[in-house]
Amino acid sequence: MALLPSRYGCAAALLTLTLLASCSTQTPSPGPNPQPPAGSEDTVRPTLNLTSPQQGSTASGSLLLQGTVRDNVGLSRLTYRFGNGNEQVLTLPADGAISQSLCLCGLTAGTYILTVTAYDAAGNSTSVARTVTVTTGSGTGTPADTQAPTFTLTSPAAGASVQNPVRLTGTATDNQAVTRITYQLGSEPEVALDVTPGPTVNLDTLLPSLPVGTQTVSLRAYDAAGNASSPVQVTFTVNPPSTQPGDTQAPSVSLISPTNGASVTAPVRVQGRVTDNQGVTRVVYALDNGPETAVPITPGLAVDLDFTLPSPPAGAHTLTVKAYDAAGNVSPTASRTFTVTGGGTGTPGDTVAPSVTLTSPASGATTSNPVRLTGTASDNLGVTRVTYAVDNGLETNLSVAPGQTVSFDTPLPVLSAGTHTLSVRAYDAAGNVSNAVSATITVTVDQTTGRQPLTGSAYTVNSGRSELCLLCSVDNAANVINADLSDEASMKLTVGALGDTYLRVIGTAPRTAGQRAGFVVRRAGSLLDAGVLSGLTVVTLLGGQVQETRTGAGLLDLALLAPGGDLQAVSFQTSKPFDSVELRFGAVVGALSELRVRYAFVQ
Structure with a gap:
């Protein structure tokens, strides 16, 4: 998923981004109302x-x-x-x-x-x-809140080169609570971002595709009293789409409900699943050839859809759904035709909540990464969704096929060492929710190595090759961020190649200087030697900007992970903060044509 730019992108135009952290009850009035799309025939007001x-x-x-x-x-x-x-x-x-x-x-x-x-x-x-x-101001007679929120931008970094979609990450804090964050492109109306109000709000969002050229984007975060933070500005470059051979595989959309030809009541619930070889970045739907509407998702290799259409009127309707990936590939349109017969919510009369049984891990267990979550959920009519949360955090959908009894067996993203509480809930079509089933576990880190794999939904991956490296490739790049640490990506070179291939693991939070950063790799059938090491480079980045580079046997730390095995770690001690780690493989004439990569790590 190419959320950060290829190192070999073409020349691009400059984009200026203005970020402000702020919310609402007594600040200046908002911008103009959203304007209807060109050619829209809908003139009926709500x-x-x-x-x-x-x-x-x-x-x-x-x-x-x-x-x-x-x-x-x-x-x-x-x-x-x-x-x-x-x-x-x-x-x-x-x-x-x-x-x-x-x-x-x-x-x-x-x-x-x-x-x-x-x-x-x-x-x-x-x-x-x-x-x-x-009558009493704030209901308590206490003085009004006059303290403004603060906003810290972590990416993109000033001077970074990026490609669409542009990813914004940062943190807004307030003495009471940040209640809303909006962004504004040029003079267009403010658009509210999907955030959960609280004293600290972590922002991680993908902007809609920005045109190549100079643009101004403004971000504001607000608290309940209408206080706004000081503006934060960053200037970066948006590259045009790469013309190099890359990801050409389109996402796939599968709709589960409503079924084709079904008669339903409003509101209409839509469920399905979207997959892509590198990662789904955006999903949109349209009703009756109307304007496309974005579906809120968390980008990833597999995305479960579960959203509600806003009260379509009685009669026949056609729903279409499309998905996009970071390379701009668009899925074939998935469509459903259905008839709305009247109002209602879910299954009439169904008040029985699902139940969940968690078989693993057991509460009180001590385990290591990856932690595997297994169990079953059942309902009198049908389980439609199962979620898990870690330490009372946000719920994440598990991959299940709806039915009266569903099973789940999922490796979780890497958890930090220490005690964690896992909770699982199940939902049915009527909106009934099971009681949360919880397990408190202790996660240990290998004390011999202390390596922490950079895997899971908090990370994305970007890969490619230089222009001189003809027929070179990186296959199955997404495997390096899978929770299954035995999955591998493959970096391949042609004999005599002058360029290199690269594989970058991108995080959302900066790592402190002083940690080791690197990759676990293997050379099938033999170990890496000094000749091969001369073609390996490990790079750290912050907000897309290179921080440190190490290459060659003299600079890379080479460690054998298990006696008799072929897994090795290449890494170096950092002296600057970083949020991403990159491995470059090339310039080794006749020494090695393929390198297998398991995962990136910090230590």
Whole structure:
């Protein structure tokens, strides 16, 4: 998955990115409403009715927002604001029924105009206003929060060369809580990013494809009182797509529900799975040839889909889904035709929750990476989804085929040494959720080596070759970040090659200077020698910028991992921070044509 650029990209244009960390109740008003796409024929505004609060209501601490919202095609956003403050994004109700509690955080006693606005995908909007009197300001009479959030950008680094999609990573913090982060491209409207509010919010997102040329992007993070952080600016270069031979394999989309020709009730739940040889980066859907809408996903080799269509009207509809990878390959369109017969949620009358049995690991066990999660989940009608979480973190979908009884057997991403709590939950089509089944385990690291593999969903991989290395290749590059440490990538050279191949493992958080960084490799049937080592180079990078380079037998630390085996480690002691490690293989005339790579590591 080429999230960072090839080292051999073409000349590219300069992009300026402005980052700001900020949220909303009393800061300047937002930008213009989203504009409908060119050629859009949808001119019907959403229907928005509020039953609470009533005009002239009085509130303290929190305010109950209730009502209904509908659109003839589909809603894209629901927001609210007090006075001329920035818009706050509300959760779109799947069934059209609004019922949410608004925090009056940061509002002093006084009278405010509450404005609620619904947007559809074509840019049509409807607003409803209510006058509300706040009696005690924040509900407690305490002074308003005036401390602004802070934002730290970790990538891209200043001066970096990148290719689409551009990945933004950073951290926003606030003394109370960061509630929202938005980005803005040029003079276009702000777009809210998918974040979980909290005192610390880690940002890791892929921007939509940016044109080659000078662009300005602004990021703002907000807290509940409307305080905004100081702006953070970074300048980097977007390279055009590589013309070198590379990944030409398109992703594959498989839809599970709704089934073709089915009669369903609104809201319509869509489930499926997307796979790609290097990694899925984006999934979009369209309803009845309407505009494409992005589906929130975590990029990876396999992505489980589970999202809800915003209340399509009764009648026949056609849903299409497409997936993209980092090389720009697009999957064949997967489509489903179905008929909406009326409103409803899930399976009528089903209130029985699924159950989960966890067979491994046992609670109290001491184990090493990779930790394997095995068990079963069952439901009276059918399990649709099974998730796991580590140490009360975000839930991650396990790969299961829906059914009344499903089994799972999954190696987890590498866990740090120490005690961890794993929890597993199962869901059915009616939205019922099982009780969490937990196991507390202790993970140990090999005390002889102390190597920590850089594998799992926190890492991505980029690979390629130089222009002079004709017919050279890197095969199965994604294997180096698999949880299964026995999987291998293959770096191949032609005899007499003048260039090299490279394989880069990209992380999201910087590593401190002083750690060893390297790769576990093998030469089938024999060990690496000084001649071969002269063609190996280990490189560390930070935000795409080279930090340190070591090459040759005199600079690389060469260690045999097991007596009698052929696995060896090549690494060096770093003196600068880094977030990525790269292995280059080349310039070895007749000495070695193939190198197998297991994984990258720090030590």
